[in-house]
Amino acid sequence: MKIRYKLTLLFTLLFTLIICGFAFFIYYSSAENREDEYFKRLKQLAITKTNLLLDAKVAPDVLQLIYKNAPNNLFQEEVAVYDTAFHLLYHDAVNIDKIKETKSMIGEIVAKGEIQFNQGQLQAVGFLYPYKGRDYVITAAAKDEYGLAKLSKLRFILTVSVLGSLLLTIFAGYFFAKRALKPVAEMVDEIEELSAKNLDQRLKVTDSKDEIAELALTFNRMLDRLAHSFEAQKEFVAHISHELRTPLATVIAELEISQNKERTVLAYQNAIALALKDARKLARLSTSLLDLANANYDQAVISFKELRLDEVLLDARNEVLQHQPEYKVKLIFDQEAEDDDFISIRGNEYLLKIAFINLMENNCKFSEHKESTVSIAYDRDQTILRFVDQGIGISEADRAKLFEPFFRGGNQHYAEGNGIGLALTKKIVDLHHGTIVVISEPGEGSTFILTLRHI
Structure with missing residues (x-):
C-alpha cells in the first residue's frame, strides 16, 4: 500500500474516532439531560395536581375529566395518589394504569423517599409527599413524546454529520496526503532517470527545511x-x-x-x-x-580479538628479515609496560602485521643502510608506534599524496614498488580506528607515527 493511501486511511480512522466520540458525548449528554428534565417535570406536575386535589379541594372526577378530555391524553402524564397504607385516593385513569402500582412499590417509595425508573419508553417517578401532617405517596408516569422526537432528530443529524464528515475527511485526507508527498513522487521520477552514465545529476532541493x-x-x-x-x-x-x-x-x-x-x-x-x-x-x-x-571490508565482517602489539611487531620483523635478509629492523621499548593492557588492542592480527611489514620495508627500502627503528610507547588511552629511518626523506608535495593508492613519489627511482603499501597501511589503521602521520624532510629521513587505542 502506498504511503498516501496509508496516511489517508490513518487520518480518516483517527478523525472518525474523534468525531464519533464527540457525537456520542453530545447524544449521551442530551439524552441524560432530557431524562432528568422530564423526571423533574413529572414530579412538579404530580405535586401541582395533588395540591389541586388536597388543597384546592377540586373533585377527583373533575380532574379525571380534564385528563380524559386533553387532546394528547395518550401521552399525558398519569398521576396517582395513595396513602402510606396503599389506599388509592386518586388516579387519573384507573382503567389504563400505565405503571400498575403494587404494595411493594409503595413500600419502596415510603422507605426511600423517591424512586425513578423507566418502563419501556415510559418514564415514571414515585415520591413521598407530606401534607398537613400526613404523608402521601404520589406516582406519575408518561412518555416524553416531544423530548424523544427531538432526541431522534438529534440522532439523525449526528449520524448524517458523522457520515458527511467521514466522506469529506477521506477526500481531504487523500488530497493533502497527495500534495504533501508530491515532492517524494517527483524525487522518485528523478531517481528512476539516474544511471551509471549520469551520476553527476542531482535531485532538486527546495528552500524549505522540512x-x-x-x-x-x-x-x-x-x-x-x-x-x-x-x-x-x-x-x-x-x-x-x-x-x-x-x-x-x-x-x-x-x-x-x-x-x-x-x-x-x-x-x-x-x-x-x-x-x-x-x-x-x-x-x-x-x-x-x-x-x-580485504582492508576495504567493513569492521563487522573482519574478526577482531585481543592482541599484544609487541608480539605482532616481532612476527612482522621476523617475516621481513626472512624475505629480505639484508634489511635491519630494531625494536625499542621507550618505556616499560606496567600492564599488558597498555600495549594490547582489539584488532585483526593478519591485517596489522601487513601494515607493520609495509612500514618496516618502506623504511628499509629508502634508507642507505636498509635500516628501520621501531619504538613502542603508550599513554593512558593509546599505544604509540614510531617507524623511523635515516633515509632520503619525502618532499612536502609527495607527503600530501603519500597514502593514495598507486602513488609513486619523486623517489621512485630509488627503490622498486607499486604504490599500494602505504595506502593499504592507511586503510588498515583506519579500520582499527587509529591514526597515522608522517614527519619527513628531504635528506633527513622519515618517521611514521601510528597510534592505536589500547584496551
Missing part, C-alpha cells in the same frame, strides 16, 4: 560518494592495468626472444631469471591488491 529537503540533500550526498567511488574504481582499474602491463609485457618479450632461436644455456638462464623476477613482481602485486581489498 524532511523532504533533508532527504534530497542526504541522497545527493550519497550520489556524491557513489560518483567518487566510481571514479576511484575507474582509476584503480586503470592503475592495476598499468602495473600489470609492464611485467607481463617483459615476461612475454623475454620468452618470445628465447623461443625465436636456440641460445646458450647461460642466455636461457638469464631469460628465465628476468622472467622469474617479473613473475615475482606480479605475485607481490596480486598479494598487495588482495590485501587492499
Whole structure:
C-alpha cells in the first residue's frame, strides 16, 4: 500500500474516532439531560395536581375529566395518589394504569423517599409527599413524546454529520496526503532517470527545511560518494592495468626472444631469471591488491580479538628479515609496560602485521643502510608506534599524496614498488580506528607515527 493511501486511511480512522466520540458525548449528554428534565417535570406536575386535589379541594372526577378530555391524553402524564397504607385516593385513569402500582412499590417509595425508573419508553417517578401532617405517596408516569422526537432528530443529524464528515475527511485526507508527498513522487521520477552514465545529476532541493529537503540533500550526498567511488574504481582499474602491463609485457618479450632461436644455456638462464623476477613482481602485486581489498571490508565482517602489539611487531620483523635478509629492523621499548593492557588492542592480527611489514620495508627500502627503528610507547588511552629511518626523506608535495593508492613519489627511482603499501597501511589503521602521520624532510629521513587505542 502506498504511503498516501496509508496516511489517508490513518487520518480518516483517527478523525472518525474523534468525531464519533464527540457525537456520542453530545447524544449521551442530551439524552441524560432530557431524562432528568422530564423526571423533574413529572414530579412538579404530580405535586401541582395533588395540591389541586388536597388543597384546592377540586373533585377527583373533575380532574379525571380534564385528563380524559386533553387532546394528547395518550401521552399525558398519569398521576396517582395513595396513602402510606396503599389506599388509592386518586388516579387519573384507573382503567389504563400505565405503571400498575403494587404494595411493594409503595413500600419502596415510603422507605426511600423517591424512586425513578423507566418502563419501556415510559418514564415514571414515585415520591413521598407530606401534607398537613400526613404523608402521601404520589406516582406519575408518561412518555416524553416531544423530548424523544427531538432526541431522534438529534440522532439523525449526528449520524448524517458523522457520515458527511467521514466522506469529506477521506477526500481531504487523500488530497493533502497527495500534495504533501508530491515532492517524494517527483524525487522518485528523478531517481528512476539516474544511471551509471549520469551520476553527476542531482535531485532538486527546495528552500524549505522540512524532511523532504533533508532527504534530497542526504541522497545527493550519497550520489556524491557513489560518483567518487566510481571514479576511484575507474582509476584503480586503470592503475592495476598499468602495473600489470609492464611485467607481463617483459615476461612475454623475454620468452618470445628465447623461443625465436636456440641460445646458450647461460642466455636461457638469464631469460628465465628476468622472467622469474617479473613473475615475482606480479605475485607481490596480486598479494598487495588482495590485501587492499580485504582492508576495504567493513569492521563487522573482519574478526577482531585481543592482541599484544609487541608480539605482532616481532612476527612482522621476523617475516621481513626472512624475505629480505639484508634489511635491519630494531625494536625499542621507550618505556616499560606496567600492564599488558597498555600495549594490547582489539584488532585483526593478519591485517596489522601487513601494515607493520609495509612500514618496516618502506623504511628499509629508502634508507642507505636498509635500516628501520621501531619504538613502542603508550599513554593512558593509546599505544604509540614510531617507524623511523635515516633515509632520503619525502618532499612536502609527495607527503600530501603519500597514502593514495598507486602513488609513486619523486623517489621512485630509488627503490622498486607499486604504490599500494602505504595506502593499504592507511586503510588498515583506519579500520582499527587509529591514526597515522608522517614527519619527513628531504635528506633527513622519515618517521611514521601510528597510534592505536589500547584496551
